């Protein structure tokens with residue numbers, strides 16, 4: 001692969017929940033550390049699942065992170081570092097406002113390698129901004145799949161559960177959680193309401 005030398009770049013790690021996005025982010029960070037590069041890691045204030053100042057994977061690995069207000073212009077605080085680190089990593093990007101796209105591009109324009117991780121679909125199977133815009137802007141995109149909790153096939157979707165049952169389609173988009181509230185599912189096993197299969201749900205989404 002031709003290495004980029006005249007600017008930084010953006011790498012996006014996306015896909016469903018439980019697909020290994022944070023594990024992959026941590027793997028890349030460990031390699032940067034071994035290479036002696038300066039590294040800064042950021043996470044949104046809304047996600048406090050693994051303690052206030054760490055990012056963590058579903059299998060328990062962690063890394064210290066700076067917490068950033070995810071709403072409005074909050075992500076612009078990431079640009080306060082002087083000089084910018086060689087590597088900036090941002091986890092749970094799906095919680096950040098669209099200002100994150102501007103931040104990632106400003107860092108990359110100034111020579112930083114930016115690694116962004118986040119799920120690209122809401123529990124309804126819709127694009128989860130700002131991931132789609134970041135994926136379009138990035139130099140490199142990896143879309144990972146988990147294992148479907150129902151059938152064992154590759155899973156691209158996020159099934160939200162309310163006390164073991166699928167959530168209703170009208171639920172608000174943001175709900176911080178892990179295996180108590182979500183499952184990874186394939187397209188065929190993903191449902192939006194109890195008792196309804198995804199084919200009907202897809203029709204519902206395209207009705208209006």
Ligand SMILES: Nc1ncnc2c1ncn2[C@@H]1O[C@H](COP(=O)(O)OP(=O)(O)O)[C@@H](O)[C@H]1O
Nearest residue numbers: 017018019020021022023057058059146147184
């Ligand atoms: N359905 C699943 N498919 C794959 N891995 C799963 C699943 N449920 C739990 N896991 C665990 O989650 C780990 C990935 O965690 P993590 O990197 O935090 O994922 P993500 O950041 O994509 O949510 C896997 O290595 C595995 O131990």
Ligand SMILES: Cc1cn([C@H]2C[C@H](O)[C@@H](COP(=O)(O)O)O2)c(=O)[nH]c1=O
Nearest residue numbers: 017018119122123158173174175176177
């Ligand atoms: C699908 C979906 C997810 N979320 C939340 C749930 C988790 O807190 C994160 C995703 O974490 P992961 O590291 O990718 O496992 O996002 C949400 O708020 N709304 C949704 O529709």
Ligand SMILES: [Zn+2]
Nearest residue numbers: 148151186189
């Ligand atoms: Zn399935």
